[in-house]
Amino acid sequence: MTSTTLDKDSIKQKYAQERAKRLRPDGNAQYLALDDKFPEMAADPHMPVKAREPVTDHVTFAFVGAGFSGLVVGARLKEAGISDYRLIEKGGNVGGTWYWNRYPGARCDTAAMIYLPLLEDTGYMPSEKYVRGPEIRAHCERIANQYGLYDRALFHTEVNTIEWHEAEQVWRIRTNRGDDFTAKYVGMGTGPLHVAKLPGIPGIETFRGKSFHTSRWDYDYTGGDADGAPMDKLADKRVAIIGTGATSVQCIPPLAKSAKQLFVFQRTPSSVDVRNNHPIDPTWFKSIARPGWQNRWMDNFVENTGGGIPSEDLIDDGWTEISRRIREKALKGTPLWLAKLGMRVHKALKRSPRQPDLRRLRSAFEEADLEKMEQLRPRVDAVVADAGTAQKLKAWYSQLCKRPCFSDEYLPSFNAPNTTLVDTNGKGVERIDETGLVANGAHYEVDCIIYASGFEFGANFQMKSGFDLKGRGGKMLSEYWGNGMRTLHGMQVHGFPNFFSVQMNQAANYALNIPHNIVDHAKTIAQIVKRAEAAGFSEVEPTREAEVAWVDLILTTGPSLIASPDCTPGFWNNEGQGWDKKFRQTQGHPGGPKAFFDHMNRWRAAGDFKGLHFAKRGRAQERSGRRQ
Structure with a gap:
């Protein structure tokens, strides 16, 4: 059954089912602090420590x-x-x-x-x-x-x-x-x-291959560099990456181009919208860079995404689109000029504007979100060739439950013959041993484990x-x-x-x-x-x-x-x-x-x-x- 065949109540029921799979009684305690458990993994790989005299001033x-x-x-x-x-x-x-x-x-x-x-x-x-x-x-x-x-x-x-x-x-x-x-x-x-944090997976300390957290990337092992040079040393390596959040959405595409075999271990898929990145034109930049320009742009972004009723959208990206959808639903039937006038009157009277009726706001959020997610899930089908993989890459939750991701390269990576999605149906990796990982009862032998498990x-x-x-x-x-x-x-x-x-x-x-x-x-x-x-x-x-x-x-x-x-x-x-x-x-x-x-x-x-x-x-x- 595809997402487009589900009605609103069925989608909400699906959301609740997926949430229940992932709830854990240990909450944040499920993670390990990198410094505590693996101090060698927390060391600085970028610069050597220089000797100096103590400061006493x-x-x-x-x-x-x-x-x-x-x-x-x-x-x-x-x-x-x-x-x-x-x-x-x-x-x-x-x-x-x-x-x-x-x-x-x-x-x-x-x-x-x-x-x-x-x-x-x-x-x-x-x-x-x-x-x-x-x-x-x-x-x-x-x-x-x-x-x-x-x-x-x-x-x-x-x-x-x-x-x-x-x-x-x-x-x-x-x-x-x-x-x-x-x-x-x-x-x-x-x-x-x-x-940085690590997942509390049993046996994590027993793996004999190479392992590191994404915040301590080891280019000596992978080859390449942060500027985008090819990671040529992975050409004969089987690589596992644990996590499919914002970091993975960015680093999986270059990994898929470099590794002999890439296994992506997923507990919860990210919602991934288009990025549409582009160079900034110097002539255009010069035309907008008048005194105070950056404060104006920052204020405009927060007005668009943080509780305002803006007259324009200077940034015009995925973040402002999310807010614009909700705002349009919440103000349905209220002309923009009237909504802005109401806010100005309250400010003139030195009062806080009345918060919108909570039920109306929640209804607007829900309606806008359902529409958006019903666009993002079919996008996965349109990009990912294998229907089974595409189904597992769909996010079944409200877009703002997790940090939304934006990428034009992430989903196509799963069309590469060397890239395998290992979806754990919300359970996560079962254990790690000397040679690899166990998930869904199957053992995956790898040379390297990369932890894209985020931060505290x-x-x-x-x-x-x-x-x-x-x-x-x-x-x-x-x-x-x-x-x-x-x-x-x-x-x-x-x-x-x-x-x-x-x-x-x-x-x-x-x-x-x-x-x-x-x-x-x-x-x-x-x-x-x-x-x-x-x-x-x-x-x-x-x-x-x-x-x-x-x-x-x-x-x-x-x-x-x-x-x-x-x-x-x-x-x-x-x-x-x-x-x-x-x-x-x-x-x-x-x-x-x-x-x-x-x-x-x-x-x-x-x-x-x-x-x-x-x-x-x-x-x-x-x-x-x-x-x-």
């Missing part, structure tokens, strides 16, 4: 992580007059997830015009709509060079402890390289795609960072967050002065363009630090009242239309484990990403730093409320 601002977060915060702080800024990074260079992820075919899946930060500041034009990993990495290095962020950076360095010293009003930072230095301010930007996206702060933070009075951040995350704006924590966290939770929670979250946080951090330094304040932190009020606001966020608990399990919905209070505290602004960014724009424009407490050494100076 003082800096104004130290930032853990040299990905987009550390780079953009550093750039904005340099502009704000902070010259002594230090990056601390476990990798050998800047780039964060793009330093590590050099697998073949790696690209951004959000348009580079809005994904690459500081394009206007650096004067750089992306070569394509969706650029390759090496170009992204080069842009990171461009930012670091332009803003002098290499000057005090510590690479191949992991933090052991960060502890607040009340008497000196500084953070003391100690690392695995023997460093022991202090900083007035500390920032964290370890990111959601930072800690929903991991707690301590797991992502690799250390705990000790604040005022010796309180550990893991203890303070023991019953759930507590922040103001997802960025600052009461009892942890001069500390800033750059991430998505309790903020915009905008997963469709993660750099937008970073760019916005960096503006706020720079403004706060500039104010504190200009006025001679030694501490800044949120008041308890402001933090409580912000968490209470976050808890009003209802179950998301994206990756709801009803979805097939995945990292977007807590592996299907439900929305308990602790998980709900990791959600974003109840009005959605656009509402959060609008709130922060107003907060910064007001200039009164509402909710923050500034203090000078020896005497208190308040901005809003007393420290409790």
Whole structure:
């Protein structure tokens, strides 16, 4: 039976059946941390560790992580007059997830015009709509060079402890390289795609062939390089890849062209739409690159995908199409001009626009999604020659249950005679032994196993960072967050002065363009630090009242239309484990990403730093409320 013969109720029943196959009682515990289980697999394959002397100095601002977060915060702080800024990074260079992820075919899946930060500041034009990993990495290095962020950076360095010293009003930072230095301010930007994970498959440690995670791609073994050179050393190799998520959608096409035999082990298929990538025309780029252009493009994308009613769609891609379909269904019968007028009136009255009737919104989402998925499933039939393989590659869930994928090369790869899809019907690989893998009761002998098993996206702060933070009075951040995350704006924590966290939770929670979250946080951090330094304040932190009020606001966020608990399990919905209070505290602004960014724009424009407490050494100076 094909998808086109199913009615709406039958499709929903099919979704529920497929979800039930994949639910596991161990949830996120089914995975193994790469560093813990296989430290040799977690080692840096890209750059050797250089010997250096331990650092024992003082800096104004130290930032853990040299990905987009550390780079953009550093750039904005340099502009704000902070010259002594230090990056601390476990990798050998800047780039964060793009330093590590050099697998073949790696690209951004959000348009580079809005994904690459500081394009206007650096004067750089992306070569394509969706650029390759090496170009992204080069842009990171461009930012670091332009803003002098290499000057005090510590690479191949992991933090052991960060502890607040009340008497000196500084953070003391100690690392695995023997460093022991202090900083007035500390920032964290370890990111959601930072800690690689492995599937907890029995016997995983017994395999005698070659194995690696996609974030530690071994080109010495495969041949080729991140720039796309052929992986000629795989010509006589039988290769298994476990996982069919966003990474696999990108790296399977080049693997299929290189390996003697490729076995793709699938638990849950991805939904794969067209990509339509193309070069960026320099003449066109010059015509749109007027002052403020990138902010306008980023704002337009979030208005299209994060809760607005846009007049135009500058990006015009698969992401904006998803939102446009839902918006058109939700506004059915309401002229666009009238909907926009209603929002302007509410803003003029300084009220939040009324949220659409939840039933109407859910109905619109469901209708739009069913239509879209009924296009994507037949697309598989049209591309994949073998009917049995095509049927197994169809995604039976709502498109936004998992991160949607876009590729013009992935599905055709399964027409190659050397590529075999091993669908496990939701169960996953049964076990691994010395010579290969067992799935569906059959043994597959291979020379190499590649784990495309993703990252600890929903991991707690301590797991992502690799250390705990000790604040005022010796309180550990893991203890303070023991019953759930507590922040103001997802960025600052009461009892942890001069500390800033750059991430998505309790903020915009905008997963469709993660750099937008970073760019916005960096503006706020720079403004706060500039104010504190200009006025001679030694501490800044949120008041308890402001933090409580912000968490209470976050808890009003209802179950998301994206990756709801009803979805097939995945990292977007807590592996299907439900929305308990602790998980709900990791959600974003109840009005959605656009509402959060609008709130922060107003907060910064007001200039009164509402909710923050500034203090000078020896005497208190308040901005809003007393420290409790």
